[in-house]
Amino acid sequence: MTPAFPPIRAVAYGSAEYQRIVTFRETWLRRPMGQVFTPEQLAPDADSMHYLCEENEAIIGCVLLRMESAELARLRQLVVAPDWRGRGLGAYLTRHVEAEARARGARSMILAGRDYAIPFYEKLGYRVEGEGFLSVGIPHHTMVKSL
Template sequence: MNRITVRIADWHADNADLRRIREAVFVVEQEVPPELEWDADDADAVHFLAFEDEFAVGAARLLPDGRIGRVSVLKDWRGLHIGEALMQAAIAEAERRGLGRQFLTAQVYAIPFYERLGFRIDSEEFLEAGIPHVDMVRDGA
């Protein structure tokens, strides 16, 4: 397997990669309306990109309040623990910033993935963009 790395991205300099990944996963695959995918939170978020060698294959973001979101991995790279690497980077950065409690809105199918990372369900199931979700929270370091 080629080398997978994750780094903090710059919303402006890395915008093409961030948009390419999120458009492919959320807008095209999951049919999330573009007006729901792109929001004002992107400007204030810490963004993360996962790379296979020099090619960006995954993205995520961390908001100033500890909310992690927009975790996305291109279809051909799933199953390689890239989502986990993105989440570990986001959790570590949150804790570095003193955000010991992280939270997210998870698609129901992904609950076991987030539970393995220490998150627990914190809401009833609800629909967001027509997709079943739950709120999850992690009380870290």
């Protein structure tokens, strides 16, 4: 059964809410490694869709979706706030963007998964493809799922 989480909302690139998501992403995906976003890392945001989930006006999770081609979508920047991890929110956000991608005609989803998150994505039906690689200093693998 899907737990009852707040609804997921799409927000516009460049809006004040988009800036809040960037801060949230930076806090949990870059700052722990002593990094901040570079302009190059933020460039794909311009043609991505941005989704957030919040409670009491605080972001508790976010995820981005980018259409790479007519039939291939990319899941990007999935983050759940530490206090909310392990409660199904990451799976809820992932299923949401899978449905959004399907609605846009995508037949498969691709992502660059941090190695420690591979078991999470595997539970959701993703499979590792190819050799590992380093990104922002962290081991990653490409993962794919048929939608």
